[in-house]
Amino acid sequence: MTHAVLPDTETRSEPGWLRRNKLAIAPWVFLIPALIFFAIYVVIPIFESLWLSLYQWNGLYDAEGNSTAVWVGFENYVKLWDDPNFWTSLRNNIAWLILYMLAVPLGLFIALFLNQTVTGMRFYKSMFFFPFVISQVVVGLIFGWFYNPDFGVVGTVWKAMFCEETTNILGNTTFVCERPVPDILSSEQWATYGIIAAGLWPQIAYCMILYLTGLNNVAADQIEAARLDGAKGWKMLWYVVVPQLKPATFIAVVVTVIGALRSFDMIAIMTQGGPFGSTNVLSHYMFEVAISEYGERYGYGSSVATVLFGIMLFFISYFLWRMYQDEKGGR
Amino acid sequence: MFLNLKTAVAAIALSAVAGTAFARDLVINFDDLNPGPKKGFEDAVEQFKAENPDINVIVNINDREAHKTAIRNFLTADAPDVTSWYPGNRMAPFVDAGLFQPVDDVWEENGFGEDLSAIKATMSRDGKIWGVPYSYYQWGIYYRKDIFDLLELEEPQTWDELLAACGKMKENGVTPFTIGTKFLWTAAGVFDYINLRTNGYDVHNALTAGEIKYTDPRIVATFDNWETLINECGFVDNHASMSWQDAIAPFANGDAAMYVMGNFSVDGYKNAGLTEEQIDFMPFPTIDASVPPAEEAPADAFFIPTNAKNVEDAKKWLAFVARPDVQTQWNKTIGQLPINSKADISDDKFIQEGFALLNGATGLAQFYDRDAPAAMAKAGMEGFQEFMLDPSKKDAILERLDTVQTEVYK
Structure with a gap:
């Protein structure tokens, strides 16, 4: 008899460890699957890659x-230090980083331009957003054809102007x-800029959509007040609108930097x-020497x-630190 | 119930016995999905099956590029009994890692040392032979016969005749050579031939084996000849943005008259609307008459992985693919040349000319990117492309290639 009663009272008076800590545990239970995959596919490979960089290996067992x-x-x-190809790649990466930043102001201006109420505006907006939706591979192909000196737009226009x-x-x-017809993608000087121009096309669309959502949240009363104070044009944009778009700008810069490094x-x-x-x-040089x-x-x-990875870490750490600061300030 | 179980057990036992006695599995990985090569391979497999009914042949055919990636894994993880691959330096990493096994015995037993002698050096490494080739094809100059006839030009035999012919073409508004260097390797074909004609096979081989430098006066002479070819003959504009297929367009249109290419390109010309009467083949002209003729003839071969399970039958297959009758049939199907000197060739004119050409050769280069190690080949071919776009950078390019060479062959 006593045996049957004892466990019953025990469970009631002393809840299990699991039960006591369920609030602390539950988030981890939900996080575990993601953490496992993140570890397997991201964290462990990073360390493997760091470790592998200390070996000479042709990939064979x-x-x-x-x-x-x-x-x-x-x-x-x-x-790497003595490899001219590495320095060329690094220089191109910097060119990408700097020129890709054009996507932010250009995206802003297109967003401002499209932020009007005209019939069919949704259609125009979607047209401007379109390049971001199509795959980068397709954008690359289209621009490759565009630049082609034989049958591309560049070649055809040039032929019409200078050829008989x-x-x-x-x-x-x-x-x-x-x-001779300019062969942009085969020119040592111009090829990188040609590719960056192609990359800017979808990136501008991305920044534009970020700013369009940002513009929805610009306080109408502040615009009104500024207008009463006589602000207009560039001053209105720079001192009233842009500061309110700060969160959108931050995200636009982050995605553009990452996009440039991942080109x-x-x-x-x-x-x-x-x-x-x-x-x-x-990124492409890495592919070329290792996997191609x-x-x-x-x-x-x-x-x-x-x-x-080091370069990315620098930017990402900065962005994370900024976000952390903002969140602290917001609290 | 008991009876059923007993029958089942008996049946399983019987099938197991039959399995071992009847069908021995032979797994072959092949690397070409294009209709012609695939049919050539499959026909050979059918014949092999008919001759060896006790062998159960299992084939895995993969796309060429995919095969290049997959072989790096399957040789270790899940090795077939036979795989197709390329000789020369392309087999070197696998030989060095101990992933292929030597097949000297197959060569000895079947007398391949004599019948396949042209390719023996290429199939060897570290004093052993590692595979058996089934096909190769020639490189040379494909030209527009109709343009040559219009300009009353003969096939140039020597360098001077070639330059003179180029002069006449340019006067008549024809660009002598077409090429598409976007994917680099086409430029290597031109380099190989100029080097083979300037310095001969031994020097070329020593260069790709890392024994002589790119700034060596003999190699510099090759580049000087190349510069002459660029200046006095000339290649189509914008070649750096064209693939080899794109470069057929000016050739087909009659804007360019010659193309340094491999025999696989004939299909491309025909698809572009050219007929056999409009195109012809000629060997690359001699530059130095004292240099013995050597040609570019990349071969395709079969190898046995170290981890193969059925080595005995794999060796049977290797002996089979080098047999004269098999090579004759196979190469007729794929439009290439048999390597076995006892095999017959088809009556296609390009094959006939190629056969004559390669039979007269004293050495066969495999192509720059198969003769030189991968890292060297990449840097070398980039250098060739850069040189073709701007020959004045010659010295800088050759010095850079020397640096890469020191690094790669260390």
């Missing part, structure tokens, strides 16, 4: 499944040009880093990845 990697310490980083249509030796139509797709589609490596950026057909230097690729 021997017949028994042992890695053929050889420890070389910091040699990969020493090589004649027939060649076999009687087929051909063009003789006073000046891989367009380069892979439009030039594969060419001509002779002059349009490489770090002529790569197979995984250690070296990892050291490139590590440098890129």
Whole structure:
């Protein structure tokens, strides 16, 4: 008898550890799946990559499944320092970062322009937003064709202006040009800017949509008050509207910086880093030396990845710190 | 119930016995999904099955690019008994990692040392032979016969004749050469040939093996000849933004008259609307008459992974694919050349000319990106493209290639 009663009273008076801490535990239970995947696919690979950058490895395992990697310490980083392709890539990354920032003001101006009530405005807005919806690969292809000196818009317009249509030796139509058609994507000087221009197209659309939502929250009474005080045009924009768009600007800058550093797709589609490596950026150079057909230097690729990771970490830490400060201030 | 169980057990036991006695699995990974090559391979497999009814052949055919990635994993993780791959430096990483096994015995037993002698050096590494080739194809100059006829030009045999022919073409508004260097490797074909003609096979081989420098006077001479070719002959504008297929357009339109290419390109010309009468093939002209003729002839081969489960039958397959009758049939289907010197060739004119060309060769280069290690090939081909766009950068390019070479062959 006593045996049957005792456990019953115990559970009632002393709730289980789980039950006592359920408020503390519940969030973790929900977080665990995400954390596991985040660890497997993001955190662990980062450390693996850091570790691999200290090896020389062609990515192969021997017949028994042992890695053929050889420890070389910091040699990969020493090589990187002397590698002109690395510096070209880094320089291009900086060009991307600076020029990509144009997306923020341009997005703002398009947003201001579209922030009117006209019939069919939703349609125009969606048209402006369209490039962001289509894949980067498609944007790269379209611009690749656009720049093509033979059949692209650039080539056709140039031919109409500077070339003469004649027939060649076999009687087929051909063009003789006073000046050769500019071949933007094959020019060492211009190819990177050509790709950045292509990348800006969807990025401007992205910034525009961020600002359009931001503009919805601009306080009408403040605009009204400023107008009564005689503010208009640039002053109105700079001192009244832009400060209220600060959250949108912050996000626009963050996504643009990250977008610039991640600029891989367009380069892979439009030039594969060419001509002779002059349009490489770090992300594509990493792919090229490690994974591409002529790569197979995984250690070296990892050291490139590590440098890129360092640069990203710098920006991301800054952004996180800013957000943290803002949240503290908001409290 | 008991009876049923007993029958079932017996049936399983019987099928297991039959399985081991009857069908031995032979897994072959092949790397070409294009209709022609796929059919050539599948026909050969059918014939092999008919001749060896006790072998159960399982084939995995993959796309060429996908195969290049997949082989890096499957050789370790899930090795087939036979896989297709490329000789020369392309097989080197796998040989060095111990992932392929030597097949010298197959060569000895079947007398391949004689029948496949042209390719033996290319299939060897560290004094052992690692695979058996089934096909190769020639490189050379494909030209517009109709344009040559209009300008009353003969196939140039020597460098001077080539330059003279180019002069005549340019006078008549024809760009001598078309090329598309966007994906780099096409430029390597031009380099290989000029180097083979300027310095011969041994020097070329020593260069791709990292034994001589790019700033070596002999290699500089090659680049000087190349510069002459660019200045006096010339390539189409905008070649750096064209693939090799794009570069067929000016060739088909009659704007350009010659194309340094491999025999696989003939299909491309025909698809662009050219007929066999309009196009022809000629060997790359001699530059130095004292240099023995060597040609560019990339081969495709089969290898046995170290982790293969059925090595015995894999070796049977290797012996089979090098047999004269098999190579004859296979290469007729895919429009390439058999390597076995006892095999017959089809009556296609490009194949005939290629066969004559390669039989007269004293050395066969595999192509720059197969002869040189990957990292060197990449830097080298970028250098070639840069040189073609601006020959004045020659010295800087060659010095850079020297730096890469020191690094890669260390």
